[in-house]
Amino acid sequence: MEIDRTNTNNNDDILVVRNLKKYYPLSRFSLSKEKAFVKAVDDVSFTIKRGTTMGLVGESGCGKTTVGRTILRLHEVTGGQVLFDGKDLATLPSGALRKLRPQMQMIFQDPYSSLSPRLPIGEIIGEAVREHKIVPKGEYRSHILKVMNDCGLPSQYFYRYPHEFSGGQRQRVSIARAVALKPKFIICDEPVSALDVSIQAQIINLLMDLQAQFGYTYLFISHDLSVVEHISDTIGVMYLGSLVEYGSKESVFANPMHPYSKALLSAVPVPDPDHKMNRIILTGDLPSPINPPSGCKFRTRCSSCMDICSKKVPQLREIEKGHQVACHLYNKV
Amino acid sequence: MLNYIIKRLLLALLILIGASILIYMLSMLMPADYIDNQTAAALQSGSMTMEDVMRLKQLYGLADKSFKGIMKSYFSWLLSAFSGDLGHSFLYSKPVTAVLADYIWISFTVAFISYILQIIIAIPMGIKAAVNQYGPYDYTVSVFAMIGTAFPSFFLSALLMNVFSIRLGIFPLLGLTTATKVFGPNEHFAIFLDKAWHLVLPIAVLTILGIGGTMRFTRTNMLEVLNSDYIRTARAKGLPESTVVYKHAFRNTLIPLVTSLSGLLPSLFGGAMITETVFAIPGIGYMAYRATIQGDIPFIMGYNMFLSILTVSGMLISDLMYMVVDPRVKLS
DSSP states (O other), rough: HHHHHHOOOOOEEEEEEEEEEEEESSTTTOOOSSOOOHHHHHHHEEEEETTTTEEEOOOOSSSSHHHHHTTTSSSOSSEEEEEEEEEEETTTOOOHHHHHGGGEEEOOOOOTTSSSSOOOHHHHHHHHHTTTTOSSSGHHHHHHHHHHTTTOGGGGGGGGGGGOOOOHHHHHHHHHHTTTOOOOOEEESSTTSSOOOOHHHHHHHHHHHHHHOOOEEEEEEEEEEHHHHHHHOOOOOOEEEEEHHHEEEHHHHHHHHHHHHHHHHHHHSSSOOTOOOOOOOOOOOOOOOOSSOOSTOOOOGGTOOOOOOOGSSOEEEEEEETTEEEEEEGOOO | HHHHHHHHHHHHHHHHHHHHHHHHHHTTSSOOOHHHHHHHHHHHHHSSOOOHHHHHHHHHSSOOOOOOHHHHHHHHHHHHHHTTTTOOTTTTBBBBHHHHHHHHHHHHHHHHHHHHHHHHHHHHHHHHHHHHTTTTTHHHHHHHHHHHSSOOOHHHHHIIIIIIISSSSSSSSSSOOOOOOOOOOOHHHHHHHHHHHHHHHHHHHHHHHHHHHHHHHHHHHHHHOOOOOOOHHHHTTTTTIIIIIIIIIHHHHHHHHHHHHHGGGGGGGGOHHHHHHTTOOOHHHHHHHHHHTTOOOHHHHHHHHHHHHHHHHHHHHHHHHHHHHOTOOOOO
C-alpha cells in the first residue's frame, strides 16, 4: 500500500517491516493434507525512523518476541520483507547476514540464561568484537573496558563469570555485549521484566543515556506500558500476531482508537490515590492462534463488535496523521 | 573440601562392608561349592568317600554352612582383608591379589582402547546429530547407536567372529596369541603385533556396545544447550556457526559429559566378563568367570570387592570432577 514511499529508500527509515509473517507448522507428522500452523506473526508492517524508539506492546503470547526474533532472522521468516538500511534481511544469504549482524543487536529478556555460563564477562562482551574486527587489535581491550565503563561495569569484572553477578548487573553485561559491536539498531526484548522494579529504572535510564550518546535506534518490546511510554517515540500495539494500532506515543496514549488499545491503556496504573480508574475489563481468553476468529481477531472480546467484523479482516489505515488503526469502527466513509 | 572427601570415604567404607556381607553370603549359599565341583567325579567312581570330601571341606573352611558358621568365616575373611590379605585362590593356587595383578592389565588395555575409541567416535556423532536434530543424519545415527546398544555382548561377539574370522578369515577367532606360532626371544614387536591382531575384535565389540549410550548422552545434552538463550545470543552476535556449536554449546555440554565419562574410568580395570570369555582372552573378567562357576570363594570375594571399590571410587571421581569442570559448583 505504501510501495512507492519505501522504494525511494527513504534514508530516515532504518527499518521497514512489510507484511512480516512467521508461521510454525503444528505437527510434522500430520495425516491430513492441510497443514495446521500457529500464526505467531501474521502480516505485520511498520517503520522505525533512525535514532528513535518504537515500543511494541501487547499481552503475553501475542507474538511480540517472535516479531523481534524474526526481524533479526533468529527465526526464519515465513513471508514478507524486513528492510534494514535498504537490505532485505529476509532473503539475505546467511554469510552476508552474519557480516551484517553486528549492526543490529538484541538484548534478551532473561539475563540469567542469555549469558554463556562458561565464559568470563570480558570474553562474552569482546568475542564478537574480535570476530567482526570492530576495532583495531591494539584497541581491543581499551574498547571493551570503555564499553563496560559506559554500561556501569567496573573494569575488575573483566575476568568474572556471569554467575557471580546479580540480575541487574547481568543485564548491564547484556547491554554492554550488544553495544560493544557499535550497532545501529538494538532490539530490546523485555529487557527489564525479569528485574526488580528498583533496578528497572536504572536499566531504562542506561538505555536512554546510551541512545542520547550514540544515536541508537531501539525496538522496545514490553508488556509494561509505563516503561514503554517513558522510552518510546512511536508505539505499536499487537494482538494475536497482528498489529492493531500504530502511531506516535502522544497520539496513541492520549487517544487510543482500537478497542483493544483502549482496554490495554486503561489498565495503566496512575500514581495518584484519588484518581478514579475507569478500567475496561476484557472478557474471555485470548483465542487460539492456530484457529483465530474470522475477520477481526479481536471481535470475540470486543465490546463494539459489528456484523462486518466477523466477515472482513480490518486493514491498518491511517486515521489521523501518523496514527494507524486496524478497526472497522473507523472505516465508515 | 577435605571434609567432604573424608565424609565420602567413610560412607564408601560402609557401602563396601555391606556389599561384602551380601556377596559372601550368596557365594557360601551356592548349591555346589568348590570341593563339590572338584570331587564330584571321584565321588562317583568311588575313589573318594563322603568322609574324604567332608575333611577337604573342613580344610577349605567350607564345612559349616549354618548362619553362625558363615558369619564366623566372614569375619575372619574381613579381618584379614583389612590387613590387606585377600586370601588364597582355590582355583589358581595363588594369592588373590597376585591373580588380580597378573591379569588386570590385559583387561585394562582392551577396555581403555575401546573407551578412547568410543569417546572419539560417539561425541562428534552426538554433536552432529544434535545440530541436525530430526534430520536424516540424526535418525540414521540414532538407529545404529540403538542397535549397537541393544545387542547383547555375546551375540555381537559371535556375529563379528562369524563374519570376520570364520567367513572372511581376517582376524583370529580366539585367544590372545597364535598357539601355532613360535616367537624368538627378541621378537618383541612381532609378539606385540600378534596380540594386537587378536584384540581387534574384542575391542570392536566393546566400542560398538559403548557408542550408543555416549552418543545419546552427548546428543541430549547438546540439544538442551543448543536451545538455550545464550546460544541465541551467540548467533545474534554474528559468530560463525562452528564457533557457536563448539565454543558456546559444546563447552557447556562438557560438564555432564566429563562428569559421567570420568566416572567410568575406574570401571576400565574391572574387565569385560562376557566378551573376554567369548573371545577366551585371559583378562580379569575371564578369570573371574572361571572362578565363579567353580565356586572359588576367596577369588569371588576379592574380585567383587575390587569391583565395588572401582564403582564407589568412580562415583567419587565423578562428583569431584563435577566441581572441577563447573566453576559454579561448590561441594559442601
